Amino acid sequence: MNFDDTPQEAAFRAEARAWIAANAPKQYEEELRKSSLGGTVLKNVNILEVAKAWQKKKADAGWACLHWPKEYGGRGSSSIECVIWQQEEGPFGKLSGMFFIGHGMCGPTIMAFAGEAEKKKYLPPLASGEKVWCQLFSEPAGGSDIAGLRTRAEKRGDNWIINGQKIWTSGAHYSDYGILLTRTDPAVAKHKGLTMFFLDMKSPGVEIRPIKQASGASDFNEVYFADVTIPDSQRLGAVNDGWNVSLTTLMNERMSIGAGVSTGFPELFDFCNSLMLEDGPAIQDRSVRSRLANYAVKASGLKYTSMRAISALSNGERPGPENSIGKLVLGAMLQDIASYAMDLEGAAGALTSADEEIVNGQFQQMLLTSPSMRIAGGTDEILRNIIAERVLGLPGDIRVDKDVPFNKIPTKGR
Amino acid sequence: MNFDFSDEQKQMRDAARQSLAEKCPPKAVREVLDGKATHDKALWAGLAEMGFLGVAIPEEFGGAGAGHLELCVIAEEMGRALAPVRFSSTVYLAAEALLLAGSDAQKQKWLPKIAAGEAIGTLALFEGKGNPAPQGIKLQASGGTLNGVKKPVPDGAIADFAVVAARTGSTRRDADISLSLVDLKAGGVEARALTNIDPTHGQAELTFKNAKAEPLGAAGEGWGILTQVLDRAAVLMAFEQLGGSDRALEMGRDYALDRIAFGRPIGSFQAVKHILADMYVSATLARSNCYYSAWALSTNAADFPEAAAAARISATQAFQHCSKNNIQVHGGMGFTWESDCHIYYRRANATAVALGSLSYWERQLIDRMRKKNAA
Known part of the structure; x- marks a missing residue:
């Protein structure tokens, strides 16, 4: 066991640190440091542009998607080097939010299932942020039960014709490409008739409508497909093997969501350190300390859990279902931290006006955004099922639709 | 960076798990739980034989000189097996106090005995309700003797020696607390067993009446x-x-x-x-x-x-x-x-x-x- 750098790792860290010091957009550092979930917003500039510029700069110098092979736009780095990079990138890493799905999920899926020519063509611009990708899985009829999706793909010559609707598609409105899970055979059991593709989001017949979220923001969308054509060369994996392909994507999704999002604890700790309550500094209050300590050990527990997962990866193990715990713990924790910080502020905790500079409204934003963390990328309940079934080995739920042809499954409750 | 135990440490864990499964089956835990024994003496001897008691004790003091990572590995297995022995009081508290602050002579006297399973040690810190704090310590040390009452003391009724936190000044400051080393079998200490929610681990009250004590570490640094x-x-x-x-x-x-x-x-x-x-x-x-x-x-x-x-x-x-x-x-x-x-x-x-x-x-x-x- 060794949590220190080896000489080689120390050299890598020094190189990364020097490059970041010389190249990062320093003018946004303070704002980025203070922003947390739901609040990564830069005043007076378009954050998407800042993010793309930083990503391109990293890619040009060989610091993008570090663990990807060089020929696909990465650096061929070890998992440990990726951790070192993340530690060094610090608040500038928050600029990577818009590339999360592309780098964390679409990229690995393309790498595992696309042909060589496609990989060479599509992966480098994905790594450099010049092209942004989204993931088109969820549907009105298939959220947690993702295999219940109904978007049809029908073969016509060398092409596939897509008709249907996706929902909760993060970033579809600024994406160039997407990976798309469709139904190709409705006459077999639901998991057995799915096929995965990728497509150009500007294809004729694709219509994107933003969803106004409970938080007031619009990060995700409905996406409609009306006779959209996809060439067979953009199929990922075998026809009707889409379920297996999607498992690769989803496992990477849970891994990356868990690893990449801040816990909210450092923000709460700073906040409590400077807050005065009626009878003295908040940090001297026994109950405040107790709450803080509880969050602190969750935050450190998550940090070291992901480090242990990385050790397992570097010993050649695959990312497993154990990684589901990251997002499960984070979602509830962010929500809890947000309401606790507001509690400490009393009635003023409800205010979100811009002049409430004491916290910049960050906990209020966190409160309003955090419900989505417990739903997106697998609900808390689905994650608990995954841990129970695939880590602890408990029996699967009784699935009444398991061996029923998809087109014979009831579609209405009552 | 590597965030896992080494292969050797994992082998040690497997060996500890296996031998505890053999030497510490639920039946042995029940003997102590039901009050038929104060602790599992056979298991204690077995732990000494396997070198687990002295894992982190240097070789010059009779231990294996492995280190704390190895001791952590063993501790996890002790908890898994619910081992009804004096491991935590003797190894985590008494031995660590000696390693941190003991003189060479004190180490020579007690550490080899701990490693060999011949001495049970403990830490006498608490004096009734409350968490560790200098002002909670009333037991007096003066002229090489101790007077006062400690409770709860883990395994106090069967321990051979204790590290005792004592007052050597009158304020709430840290500097008024010093540590002493007391041979509990040398007289001047009365032990009374206390019942507690976990009968597989004993607790006791120790009353010190002019008990002979030697300082452990410098005065005021307790x-x-x-x-x-x-x-x-x-x-x-x-x-x-x-x-x-x-x-x-x-x-x-x-x-x-x-x-x-x-x-x-x-x-x-x-x-x-x-x-x-x-x-x-x-x-x-x-x-x-x-x-x-x-x-x-x-x-x-x-x-x-x-x-x-x-x-x-x-x-x-x-x-x-x-x-x-x-x-x-x-x-x-x-x-x-x-x-x-x-x-x-x-x-x-x-x-x-x-x-x-x-x-x-x-x-x-x-x-x-x-x-x-x-x-």
Whole structure:
């Protein structure tokens, strides 16, 4: 066991640190440091542009998607080097939010299932942020039960014709490409008739409508497909093997969501350190300390859990279902931290006006955004099922639709 | 960087698990639980023979000279097996205090005996209700003798010697506390066994009447040493709690797989699955905090005090969470004397308050984080 750098790792860290010091957009550092979930917003500039510029700069110098092979736009780095990079990138890493799905999920899926020519063509611009990708899985009829999706793909010559609707598609409105899970055979059991593709989001017949979220923001969308054509060369994996392909994507999704999002604890700790309550500094209050300590050990527990997962990866193990715990713990924790910080502020905790500079409204934003963390990328309940079934080995739920042809499954409750 | 135990350490864990399964079956734990023995003497001798008691004691003092990472590995297995022996008092508290502050002669006298299983040691710190604090120590040390009362003292009724926290000045300051080393068999100390929620680990009241004592460490430095001893013991105890958490989780999982209700294994119901998934989550967070603290202890890292508090809190929470929900998954069967569920529950809640309860460690953690941030 060794949590220190080896000489080689120390050299890598020094190189990364020097490059970041010389190249990062320093003018946004303070704002980025203070922003947390739901609040990564830069005043007076378009954050998407800042993010793309930083990503391109990293890619040009060989610091993008570090663990990807060089020929696909990465650096061929070890998992440990990726951790070192993340530690060094610090608040500038928050600029990577818009590339999360592309780098964390679409990229690995393309790498595992696309042909060589496609990989060479599509992966480098994905790594450099010049092209942004989204993931088109969820549907009105298939959220947690993702295999219940109904978007049809029908073969016509060398092409596939897509008709249907996706929902909760993060970033579809600024994406160039997407990976798309469709139904190709409705006459077999639901998991057995799915096929995965990728497509150009500007294809004729694709219509994107933003969803106004409970938080007031619009990060995700409905996406409609009306006779959209996809060439067979953009199929990922075998026809009707889409379920297996999607498992690769989803496992990477849970891994990356868990690893990449801040816990909210450092923000709460700073906040409590400077807050005065009626009878003295908040940090001297026994109950405040107790709450803080509880969050602190969750935050450190998550940090070291992901480090242990990385050790397992570097010993050649695959990312497993154990990684589901990251997002499960984070979602509830962010929500809890947000309401606790507001509690400490009393009635003023409800205010979100811009002049409430004491916290910049960050906990209020966190409160309003955090419900989505417990739903997106697998609900808390689905994650608990995954841990129970695939880590602890408990029996699967009784699935009444398991061996029923998809087109014979009831579609209405009552 | 490498965030896992080495292959050798894992082999050691497997060997410890196997020998504890043979030498410490549930039947042996029950002997002590039911009051038929104060502790498992055969197991104690076996642990000495396998070198587990002196894992972290240097070779020059009769130990194996391996180190604290190895001791953490053994501690986890002791917790998993619910070993009814004086491991934590002797090895985590007494031996660590000697290693930190003992003179060469003191080390030569006691450490080889600990490693050989010939002496049981303990730390006499508490004086009734309350968490560790200098003002809580009233027992007086003067002229080489001690006068006062300590309770609870872990394994106090059967210990051969004790490290005793005593008052050598009259203020609330740290500098008024010093440590003493007392041979409990030399007279002047009366021991009275106390009942407690975990009968597999004894507690006692020790009354010191002009008991002969020699100083351990410099006068006035007792509180500082004590804090370090508690930090080290916190990490080792956290591993013991971790072993208990994992075993409680396994018991719950196994029962959920075997028990049929409504025509199916109860483990196929989401209500039961989710209880078990949450147990896994708390045990995993604790494990990760424990690993970091073990490394920080073994390398004397600058943030060790913070890491120790975090591991202690996390492992305490996990063991309490896993042991109580293990009973819940078992239903009525889990609430019988016959089932082992309650032994884990008892151990979890007894270890939660030993070494200072959660509120002590929460305070330590936040203070230490603030200190680090300020630096």
